[in-house]
Amino acid sequence: MIGVLVKIAWRNIVRNRRRSLMTASAVAAGALAMLLFLGYTTYIFLGMETGNVQHLGHLRVFRAGYFLYGAGNPTSYGIDAYRDIMRLIADDPVLKPMIRVLTPTQSLMGIAANYHGDNAASRTFFGEGLVPSDRARMLGWDQYHTGIFHPLDERISDADESRGLVGIGLARILNLCAPLALPDCPPPPAPAHAGEHPGKIDADIAELAGRDAPQGARPPEGAQIDLLAATVGGAPNVVSLTVAGAQPQGAKELDDAYVLMHLALAQQLVYGREEHKVTAIVLQLRDSGYLGAARARLNALFRERHLDLEVRDFAELVPFYGQVIRLFSSIFLFIALVMGMIVLFAVVNTMTMNVMERINEIGTSRAMGVRRGRIRAQFLIEGTLIGLMGTVVGAALAIVIAALVNRSGVTWIPPGNAAAIPLHLDVLGRPLRALGICVGLVLVATAAALLPANRAARLSVVDALRHI
């Protein structure tokens, strides 16, 4: 019986082809808009996740309390015997197959100074000491095939501990424009109250920096700056950093303060001759799906060994990530609601007209012995078929348009990013969501047909037969 109901429904759709086409077009437009936006948000979400995982890893192990209080003084939250802990993690049979990169990192703060030349300058900096080869491997993570890949500057290597990179803003502030051949680097305006010796750094910093510097030595390549920081013991310490290059960091605050250096150099600066520690042990997993299990295992491991450590994931470290996801999710919900309403009204209108035009036919069918439920089912099937047609067309269009956009090679710089990345509409990147949109639209079309279908089913047979 269901076959004949589908047949009648389909033939009525074809019979009223213009009206059906208009309604299916509304459904198709809804599916197209929602799927393309889904593709865009998927691309944004996966792109952000990829960027964060490439730079921060999935999980970071800190000394307990670092996450809440460590930013004020990262060096005082150093992890003791970090190599043993890394070995413990690396050798754990549960974690081992999940881990792609396991690497230590040291955060630090201090003053960066350029005392070379006439325009000496200094600036507080935020630094990150890392193992270059590990970071280079981390930057190659691309689980979702986003095409996002910005390799580590090849001038930074494990072999040369003295080399590092700075934010492009910091390079400008430290008067490194000429040695680094930076573009967009006009001469700085004279400060309003320049004082007696404009451009001169504090004498004590210069003296401290000059103490270790070979007299008359010039940096071999790039530019040399000095980094001053307080050691864990509170004593001032200075190291020299050869700035291999300057890179934009995506946010001005970071651009003006960021220094990337070799882990050994960072440790030398903040720990001096004392035991070298790190502020974090970074875990980059092979698959983001392992995140929950890896985190749980780490916590269990640390509890078991009575280690005073905490584990944080990249989403906790970058609140902006969660904010963007919530923002786009709410926009998506809004679009879905608008599209759902359009589809709802379009289908209600069409199905109401279909019922009105077929009242006599409904009466005939009822007189012949068709139950109310089957009359209802017939119109529901009609609404469902219109929804299905529109959704299939909309989904096909979304896939084609996404493919065209993806092949066009368009790039853009997302908010918070420093470099351009390819624009990619990942319509099928989250297949369950895409399927959910399609099923949802068909259900909306079916639900929209319910009201007219119920009206048709409730018609009095006598009144329906009398209708002309």
Place this chain on the structure above:
Amino acid sequence: MTQPAATAAVVRLTHVSRTYQAGALEVRALHDLTLEIPPDRFSIVIGASGSGKTTLLNLIGAIDTPSAGVVEVCQQNIAALDDDAVADFRARNIGFIFQTFSLIPVLSAYENVEYPLLLVGMPAPERRRRTLAMLEAVGLAAQAQRQPNELSGGQKQRVAIARALVKQPQLVLADEPTANLDSATGAAIISLMRRVQADSHTTFIFATHDQQLMSHADEIFAIRDGELLEHRQVTA
């Protein structure tokens, strides 16, 4: 006025009234009607427009319910059945032929005739055999695959007759079946129904105001103002 039938009546109405509410007005379509229609007869209900013929057929066809009284069709008190059961009852026992043919426009002649058999869940081979035989019987075997809009008025009514009879119902109700046809076609349709009725031994009940049709009737029920004016048996 009603004369008891020799065999069990296929339709029995006992003190049946039907009133409609038309705004503030109460319209009395049938009033205290009692009648019996014997099986295997070609019965005609005659009366002027508004006399209550269609209301009577609607009650017999179980598509309307009386305001008072009891309607028994095929020994079944219709009021005792719920909505789905009444629908199933109609599907099994009653065939309808309408003045406006009322074919389902998106189904071919064959599919229109086959449709009632789908409702009773008949297996496909038997369905096909019966449908083709019925189309053959009404002279439309060659037009089986035509859509209703490709058929003439007479052909449409033949399809409607085939559709009403294909399930071999106990009762066929026809409300003004020739009203939309020219006289020659109408006469042909009446002859066809008479022949089919004779072949199938189905009880036919006809509502019409066409006096010429009375010559075909076995039973004539004359209705006026919702009351039975006369019941006449033309042949035994």
